[in-house]
Amino acid sequence: MTTEAPSATAQDTFPRQYARxxxxxxxxxxxxxxAPDGARVVFLRSTGRDRANLLWSLDPATGTETVVADPALLLGGGEEDLSPAERAxxxxxxxxxxxxxxxxLDGAAQLAAFALSGRLFTADLAKGGARELPAVGPLIDPRPSPDGRWIAYPTTAGALRLIAADGSGDRALAEPETAGVTWGQAEFIAQEEMDRDRGYWWSPRSDALLVARADDAPVQRWWIADPANPQVVPAEVAYPAAGTPNAEVTLWLLGLDGTRTEVLWDRAAYPYLGRVHWSAGGAPLLLVQARDQRSQLLLTVDQASGATSELLAEQDAAWLELFPGVPAWTPGGRLVRISDEPGHRALFADQLELTDATLHVRSVLAVGAEEILCTASAGEAAEDQTPGLQGLYVVPLDGSGPRLLRRGAALDAVRGGEVTVLSSAALDRPGRRAEVLRGGESVLAVTSYAETPVLTTRPQFRLAGERRIPAAVVLPTGYDRERDGLLPVLMDPYGGPHGAVVVQAHNAFLSAQWFADQGFAVVVADGRGTPGRSPAWEKAVAFDFAGVTLDDQVEALHALAEEFPLDLARVAIRGWSYGGYLSALAVLRRPDVFHAAVAGAPVTEWRLYDTHYTERYLGHPDQRPEVYQANSLIADAPKLERPLMIVHGLADDNVVAAHTLRLSSALLAAGRPHTVLPLSGVTHMTPQEQVAENLLLLQVDFLKSALGL
Structure with missing residues (x-):
């Protein structure tokens, strides 16, 4: 199959292209x-002319790309039919x-399994060809056994089922005993906040599975309506808001022979199942956390009895982070983990610290017999503190020290044998580049069909103020200081945990460049609480979102104004999600600095946000009510004296629309004029093309009017 990347049309504006x-x-x-032997690379990619991904296989030796599965062919040209569970x-x-x-994939990367429209399909990666298996649907997340003989799959009805790879012998391994029980699916809080989207794990011998059973009966029910279509029954959502019960999660060993053994640990003290790892390197490995996330255990599982043994206990006065790729066993049975040490975040194999304070380890991507592949940014002891960059490192298990493989932005990689596929972004080129490396040397690039943006961005990076806050400034194309003078400012932060936006990647600043070309100087700053700097930097927001994150936006703004043409008499701020919270917070508490704001999907009352995220940073609301009060926006409503637009999707089940409605009601009660833009049928993502395009246009019109431009 050959194709070409689509190009922008003559009518394309940036908002239209960006949304499409x-x-x-x-x-x-x-x-x-x-593949483990490096002989095959598997990936997803659309042709660029629509959003539908195909499954591809690439031969690293020749560079030949082959379509393994085309959803249009497999579905006979019909439209996808997604179940509510798959949409969620x-x-x-x-x-x-x-x-x-x-x-x-199976262990040899010869068999792929995937779901389309709730149906089960497999693809033979060695011989070619894809077909549908007669499974019970709708289903999600099918996974082959390591030996390729079986495929397990959860159904949207809550069962976990098993079918042979030839399509025979479909049967239930576990079925829900009552409504609200699921087997083999990650519960809401694991998917949304723990970065755990799986609910079951195959044994290395393909004879058993570790399966999570989640019962959401204890979780409070919310109902999300569609006001534009009042005839539609509101959707029932089990939402564990801060201070309320979570789903009950247990773990079971299910043998293919029908045996069932519960895995036992102190779930009262450690209710969160954060990570599960099962490989040939050792016994099943669990990471379980206390509800306050200030203590956690690494446990091994006895497969015969289900009993667990403590391998390591960890504590932190602020919180313990869950890291991608760990804990894990090496093939030789050494425990790989990431730990916050005094002044830095380090990589360990057993008790041997493999990195030092010059690196801030971010994730583990691959664990081999002799070395680990990981990402890290500059630690506090590093000489080069260039903001927005990270490195891909090979870390030998013998402790001889990491070596840099690549440096860039948004790095990700997978490895098999001597072959590594590296995906990265950079400032000097749009999009992401995927390279196939052999022995650390690039041998070919994977074709991208992504469109080339109609804009080119030119961010300037700085470490701003006494705190050396990572920041970027984007000025209008062709700006001349003598001719154009000072510029109105648009702060464009995310500003919260897990959300660094100051990255040296071209596409990351395209929307900022578009706003700049409307006549603004756009400032993006990653203050304390954002990731990638140091444990102390990230944990400075403990029990204080509002004060810390807002102070750092102000400090970055004032420091950058000493160098850049920023008109501090005309400063606006915009953001989405945590950035929306920060934007509304800015005009409510610092009207002396911020003169207008657009707050998209803001959290306005932290008691309405979920348990695992909110309690990690602010504690339990029953134990720290004063913290929740101090970080809420509702009581600040009478202080509003600047223009504020609040935007919210009415179908959002992450930050529900009640956040905006409660703030709007408080503003109305206080007699404070404001603008609310409700988005019917829109979730937290705003994936709809027309909505995403027009949101940009409406925001710039509002901000220009608010600042008198």
Missing amino acids: TLRYTVGQPRSFAV RRERSREGSAGIVGYA
Whole structure:
């Protein structure tokens, strides 16, 4: 199959192209896997002309790319029919594309399994060809056994089922005993906040599975209505808001022979199942956390009895982070983990610290017999503190020290044998580049069909103020200081945990460049609480979102104004989600600095946000009511004296529309004029093309009017 990347049309504006291409991700290769012997690379990619991903195989020796599965052919040209459970999974993972959005491989990377429209399909990666298996649907997240003989799959009805790879012998391994019970699916809080989207794990011998059983009966029910269609029954959502019960999660060993053994640990003290790892390197490995996330245990599981043994206990006065890729066993049975040490975040194999304070380890991508592949940014002891960069490192298990493989932005990689697929972004080129490396040397690039943006961005990076806050400034194209003078300012932060936006990647600043070209100087700053700097930097927001994150936006603004043409008499701020909270907070509490704001999907009352996220940073609301009061926006409503636009999707089940409605009601009660833009049928992602396009246009019109431009 051959195709060409689509190009922008003559009528394309940036907002239109940005929305149509899902922020230029349509057509970009993604979701890579490499066969253990390095002989095959598997990935997803659309042709760039629509959002539907195909499953591809690439031969690293020749560079030949082959379509393994085309959803249009498999569905006979029909439209996808997504179950509510699959829509929810995609919302949790912020998945806006279509077609094949995920797949799983057997141990040899010869068999792929995936779901389309709730139906089960497999693809033979060695011989070619895809087919549907007669499974019970609708289903989600099918996964082959390591030996390729079986495929397990959860159904939307809550069962976990098993079918042979030839399509025979379909049967239930576990079925829900009551309504609200699911087997083999990650519960809401795991998907949304723990970065755990799986609910079951195959044994290395393919004879058993570790399966999570989740019962959401204790979780309070919310109902999300569609006011534009009052004839539609509101959707019932089990939402564990801060201070309320979570789903009850247990773990079971299910043998293919029908045996069932519960895995036992002190769930009263450690209710969160954060991580599960099962490989040939050792016994099943669990990471379980206390509800306050200030203590956790690493446990091994006895497969005969289900009893667990403590391997390591960890504590932190602020909180313990869950890291991608760990804990894990090496093939030789050493425990790989990431730990916050005094002044830095380090990588360990057993008790041997493999990195030092010059690196801030971010994730583990691959664990081999002799070395680990990981990402890290500069630690506090590093000489080069260039903001927005990270490195891909190879870390030998013998403790001889890490070596840098690549440096860039938004790095991700997978490895098999001597082959590594590296995906990265950079300032000097749009989009992401996927390279196939052999022995650390690039041997070929994976074709991308992503469109080239109609804009080119030119951010200037700084470490601003006494705190050396990572920041970027974007000025209008062709700006001349003598001719154009000072510029009105638009602060464009996210500003919260897990959300660094100051990254040296071209596409990351495209919307900022578009706003700049409307006549603004756009400032993006990652203050304390954002990731990638140091444990102390991230944990400075403990029990204080409002004060810390807002102070750092103000400090960055004032420091950058000493160098850049920023008109401090005309400062606006915009943001979405945590950035929306920060934007509303800015005009409510610092009207002396901020003169207008657009707050998108803001959290306005933290008691309405979920348990795992909110209690990690602010504690339990019953134990720290004063913290929740201090970080809420509702009581600040009478202080509003600046123009404020609040935007919210009415179908949002992450930050529900009640946040905006409660703030709006408080503003109305206080007699404070404001603008509310409700988005009917829109979730937290705003994937709809027309909505995403017009949101940009409406925001710039509002901000220009508010600042008198």
